Amino acid sequence: MSTKKLVIVGVILVIFQVFSFLVGGLIAPSPTSAVHYLATKCVDVRKHHQNSTWFMPWGPNQCEKIRDFDEAMIKKIEANEIVFAVHIPLPNNEMSPWFQFMLFILQFDIAFKMGNQIEEGAVVTIDVSLAYRDDTFSKWTEMAHSIEQRKLSCNFSTPKTHEYEGRHYECDLLPFMELGSVAHKYYLINMRLPVNERKKINVGIGEIKDIRLVGIHQNGGFTKVWFAVKTFLTPSILIIMIWYWRRITLMTRPPVLLEKVIFALGISMTFINIPVEWFSVGFNWTWMLLFGDIRQGIFYAMLLSFWIIFCGEHLMDQTERNRFGVYWKQVGPIVFGSFCLFIFDMCERGVQLKNPFYSIWASDLGTELANLQMAFIIVAGICACLYFLFLCFMVFQVFRNISGKRTSLPAMSKARRLHYEGLIFRFKFLMLITLACAALTVIFFIISQVNEGHWHWAGYTVQVNSAFFTGIYGMWNLYVFAIMFLYAPSHKRYGDDQSNAGDLGVNSGEEIQLTTTITHVDGPTEIYRMTGKESQE
């Protein structure tokens, strides 16, 4: 491959990169949207609560409502008879499987009152049930029912005096519910806050005025664009992977470790890419969220391992590596860390498959469990630190060896010199694009965190967050693509080289030497050859 081809490939990659940013920024809406719900206070007028009925906040068959609790006080309604009802979505809308997931945040509006303050460490016990239906007239079907506890952490910024009665506490957001698929059109949440003074249930939780929910779901438009991006990227990575593997099998020698690792990287990328999410539109697969997490985790673990092994293979310290066993010290923490995160994820999202109201962060009963999970996260964090120390150390070693080799280069035989120059070039090349990719990721991440989400620019609305997702996703795909493309072993036989490319034929002497090197790269080898040529001249 010539420099010209290399430039063409580079330009094409850059064009695709820009394209992937634009797709997210201009076509897709913002990735998620949040909808506010204010719970309607229904009164359960029935005397016995055995059979479950559902309370609708609005529409036909709506429940008997009260406006505030002063009214309840006058009517002598008890706490256990008040049902907080929320219908999802708001009138005239329908939920859709394209939303992919739904999660809900719970917030209490609690007014400050001198005689009725929130006690230290107050816990709210919520008897909550969730139902669904797919048309506006049929019966509600129960999906989940649970008794959940949430810890209130509220503060009151003004002095607690009579003067400031009626002001609201500022309470932290409480995780409420998470659904891994949105298979139905309408959902209904009914909540009760039963009071039991003997058991100290819902005592000392202040004067609750209202219950608010915030529902977050992925935007249908974003999902569609996202699926389109994935569907487009899958075959491109798949094709380059097959091409790459063919190149390896064409060689007479067995593939070296680095080649295998690059191939594995390609596999994990394809694994993420395959748009199995399409099925979530047709089927009610609640585990899709968890599956997505797992796929992402595998790719990250693979990428991190790849960097370590790539550095290791370029150490140039004459030790025989080329075996996976050598790297267990470095790869071990990665695998262990990912495993910890996997366990953690299983505990949260896995349990949510059974009980959508479960949240590690909120469970008070499972404090022990939560501690255990915190331990998992901490271990994962330590692993990440260890990994980066290792990686930095290895990169540092490589650079030290490079500078060491640089000084001794002129003294070497031409072949050895070219071999080392090739290694150095190849390493620096990957370092460069890896750093560029990582920097872009970090920059865009920061922009998307700091920015309010969209920019208005010359009449266009650019969705920064969506651009971040599609752009970064496209970028890592292109990264894997480029690595496989450029680092594939050369298929050209050296005899062919002489007959086909006359300009390269002159330095066959060195190239015979090249076959003894461990790995071959296509692009950089090219420049390597050219340097060889120049040196001959």
Add this chain to the structure above:
Amino acid sequence: MRASSVASTILSVLFALLLVTPDAQATLWLSLARQPLSRGSCSELEGLSGGQVVLCQRQWGAMESVRRGAELSIEECQHQFRARRWNCSTGSGVNVFGKVVLQGTREAAFIHALSAAAVAFAVTRACSRGELEKCGCDRKVRGVSPEGFQWSGCSDNLSFGVAFSQSFVDDPERSRGLSSSRALMNLHNNEAGRKAIVHSMRVECKCHGVSGSCEVRTCWKVMPPLRRVGNVLKEKFDGATEVQLRKVGSRKVLLPRDPHFKPHSPQDLVYLSPSPDFCQLDPRGGIPGTEGRQCNATSRLAVDGCELMCCGRGFHTARAEVVERCSCKFRWCCSVQCKQCRNVLQVHTCR
């Protein structure tokens, strides 16, 4: 058939009359707080302007929220002014706050701002409760993509609430034309009230990426409780700017009366004429006076101190036995168990 056409003629004449007497119009809709609402009764409701009646017929569902907004603004006004000479007292007529709001005073400015904010607040809350049909997905509200809810979600409900407040609360002023200084003042204050809500919105975020990481983060705005809006507006009341109508080019605008003052911002309250001192009973001006009001004998310089409250007329002191609820046991809802305590207090009332 004939009778109804006669009735409608009378009605339209009535509206025309109402339009001729504009100053009484602006906040008459607040009397909705006192009237029962029943479906189809829009044209029988007292105090609505022509445009408001049309809006009432078109969006009946929102009228309950308007009523709630009127109630809330009266409650909030009375809370904010509980310790001042003018304590937002209400009369029984259609004009809830009496004649105080008819003059272009600070008090009128406050009421306008608060009521516009309260309507936006109440409508937004009704939206979140699902009581209104359109709300954030209403095409007429800015920020909704044509593809709708399933493609990109709806805009937040507050923008609907604000837009509704603009078309409902501002209607009497609009119909009066933009040349009168009172109309301009009221419109400015209404908008300032709505701005007070929009600017005290709090942004909250939730991270929900892999294992709860901030890779994916969603943020939204939370509407403040009305009390906080009331506090903001009370501050604006204290720092309100006195303005007068000036001609700039071909447009008439309100500019500070004192040219040395810097021009007011859109969030500030403006007024045209200074307020009376609210000391003496003045039935013609609609001022109840401070006679008989309780005051605080211990605080001298505060607005609720007897010195200021009673306008220097002095005060009576009487011992009164007050039965108070004490050592109460609350539940979160609906039951309070209290003991009754008897306290002997000294009560000071203005002469």
